[in-house]
Amino acid sequence: MMEIKEGYIMKAFKDSILHLITETSTNLPPDVRRAIQSATNREDAGTRSALALGTITDNIRTAEENVSPICQDTGMPTFILHVPVGANQIKMTQAIHEAISIATKQGKLRPNSVDSLTGENTGDNLGTGTPVIHFHQWEKDEIDARLILKGGGCENKNIQYSLPCELEGLGRAGRDLDGIRKCILHAVYQAQGQGCSAGFIGVGVGGDRTTGYELAKDQLFRSVDDQNPNESLAELEAYIVEKANTLGIGTMGFGGNTTLLGCKIGSMNRLPASFFVSVAYNCWAFRRQGALIHPETGEIIDWIYRDTSPKGTEEATGNQEKKEVSPTTNREVVLTTPITEEQIRDLKVGDVVIINGLIHTGRDALHKHLMDHNSPADLTDGVIYHCGPVMLKDDQGTWHVKAAGPTTSIREEPYQADIIKKFGIRAVIGKGGMGPKTLAGLQEHGAVYLNAIGGAAQYYAHSVKQVDGVDFMEFGIPEAMWHLQVEGFAAIVTMDSHGNSLHADVDKTSLEKLSLFKDPVFK
Ligand SMILES: O=C(O)C[C@H](O)C(=O)O
Numbered sequence: 029m030m031e032i033k034e035g036y037i038m039k040a041f042k043d044s045i046l047h048l049i050t051e052t053s054t055n056l057p058p059d060v061r062r063a064i065q066s067a068t069n070r071e072d073a074g075t076r077s078a079l080a081l082g083t084i085t086d087n088i089r090t091a092e093e094n095v096s097p098i099c100q101d102t103g104m105p106t107f108i109l110h111v112p113v114g115a116n117q118i119k120m121t122q123a124i125h126e127a128i129s130i131a132t133k134q135g136k137l138r139p140n141s142v143d144s145l146t147g148e149n150t151g152d153n154l155g156t157g158t159p160v161i162h163f164h165q166w167e168k169d170e171i172d173a174r175l176i177l178k179g180g181g182c183e184n185k186n187i188q189y190s191l192p193c194e195l196e197g198l199g200r201a202g203r204d205l206d207g208i209r210k211c212i213l214h215a216v217y218q219a220q221g222q223g224c225s226a227g228f229i230g231v232g233v234g235g236d237r238t239t240g241y242e243l244a245k246d247q248l249f250r251s252v253d254d255q256n257p258n259e260s261l262a263e264l265e266a267y268i269v270e271k272a273n274t275l276g277i278g279t280m281g282f283g284g285n286t287t288l289l290g291c292k293i294g295s296m297n298r299l300p301a302s303f304f305v306s307v308a309y310n311c312w313a314f315r316r317q318g319a320l321i322h323p324e325t326g327e328i329i330d331w332i333y334r335d336t337s338p339k340g341t342e343e344a345t346g347n348q349e350k351k352e353v354s355p356t357t358n359r360e361v362v363l364t365t366p367i368t369e370e371q372i373r374d375l376k377v378g379d380v381v382i383i384n385g386l387i388h389t390g391r392d393a394l395h396k397h398l399m400d401h402n403s404p405a406d407l408t409d410g411v412i413y414h415c416g417p418v419m420l421k422d423d424q425g426t427w428h429v430k431a432a433g434p435t436t437s438i439r440e441e442p443y444q445a446d447i448i449k450k451f452g453i454r455a456v457i458g459k460g461g462m463g464p465k466t467l468a469g470l471q472e473h474g475a476v477y478l479n480a481i482g483g484a485a486q487y488y489a490h491s492v493k494q495v496d497g498v499d500f501m502e503f504g505i506p507e508a509m510w511h512l513q514v515e516g517f518a519a520i521v522t523m524d525s526h527g528n529s530l531h532a533d534v535d536k537t538s539l540e541k542l543s544l545f546k547d548p549v550f551k
């Protein structure tokens with residue numbers, strides 16, 4: 029009898045976790061939406077950042093309406109559960125694993141768990157170390173289950189400082205509150221737009237290298253508009269948000285008035301010899317939700333991050349209409365693939381390009397592979413898209429794109445210029461920009477780098493009209509080479525074929541602005 033009851037509760041618990049996963053992946057919490065809305069309000073009309081924020085706002089709404097992933101990158105699903113004493117954590121773990129696998133089959137999560145040695149994708153988001161589940165016991169009756177889906181691009185921008193240290197632009201950071209201040213400002217600067225700014229940061233002061241990062245990530249579970257109970261840290265949080273927003277990095281690193289949407293700092297004791305400041309950077313697609321679950325029915329009693337005030341996107345949409353980008357500031361150029369060198373040479377940094385026709389996805393595994401193999405598709409005068417989409421196959425065997433935003437391009441920096449040359453590529457679409465080697469390659473060959481809006485996975489999925497085919501499925505869904513027919517795919521030229529790079533410019537000016545914060549502020 030007891031077994032049957034337990035089985036019933038576990039099924040309900042699994043369904044509740046599935047609901048939590050779906051909500052987290054598709055429905056941005058209200059505090060995050062409000063932060064994005066205020067960024068939209070602050071941005072000047074007609075700027076590239078305003079355009080990006082308009083797309084982001086649109087994307088957030090579409091994801092919720094269609095119950096589809098906000099961003100294609102599921103990230104590392106990380107659960108934190110508080111459970112009553114005596115709760116069966118082994119059975120709960122099994123239920124969470126089942127829910128993860130179902131959510132993946134339903135296209136709410138991208139298969140994201142990759143064997144680090146063989147490169148094999150497990151296909152269901154289960155594997156050694158994934159998902160991450162932390163259990164804590166407490167003396168309350170209910171289960172508090174929270175989930176964060178933090179993407180790989182922003183995870184790569186996490187950074188850990190060991191004080192004292194020397195920081196570019198800021199000089200010496202000592203073992204005190206002012207040293208901590210410098211590290212955090214530097215953390216925002218070094219992320220540039222690559223973690224899909226405007227971002228949120230969680231900071232862990234103290235601990236060891238492992239617990240410091242854990243504490244930093246824990247801070248991301250705090251509500252964006254809460255108040256730090258520690259007065260010094262509350263003051264530092266407010267200072268960081270204010271000053272980081274003067275760095276001019278802006279949305280996607282396009283330049284602009286908002287670079288940081290929130291900063292939460294926690295502190296813990298450290299060893300006398302160690303003084304770590306660990307920073308967890310989260311993109312604007314700050315997917316975190318939580319649910320209170322009844323221990324005897326397994327059903328959701330309440331949601332944790334929901335509130336009754338407006339979510340923000342509706343108002344932000346109104347604002348977006350007000351701030352429609354004027355065509356005089358951003359020239360719009362429509363290009364149909366294949367693209368000629370002449371068309372590419374005509375493009376300048378700042379132009380908005382609308383692409384129609386066939387494009388090919390390719391990211392880490394493909395770039396490495398193409399260095400010493402042929403391409404199965406003709407890439408001459410073609411477009412390569414740094415993207416690992418969420419794909420679902422229907423009963424007829426046809427593939428459908430469920431989410432398809434860009435991935436961080438800088439990882440392809442060692443390969444990109446060679447690949448452009450070898451295959452005669454004319455445009456590379458990605459996000460976050462690329463380095464000097466690629467810039468030289470673009471100039472030499474006659475190609476451009478187009479920055480798509482990171483995280484706008486629904487927006488770009490809707491521009492795909494047909495999936496023409498796929499190669500390298502053995503690389504796994506995100507790394508395979510998908511051949512996509514697109515219509516109205518919009519991106520901004522941020523590196524042109526004349527040696528100009530918006531990314532290099534923003535990096536330089538933001539470093540100059542960072543150095544204005546060199547002098548001590550906190551004693
Ligand atoms: O893996 C991805 O699709 C994107 C990643 O989150 C990134 O920001 O680069």
Ligand code: SF4
Binds near residue numbers: 099178436
């Ligand atoms: S693509 Fe951007 S929005 Fe998506 S997970 Fe990566 S950093 Fe976040």
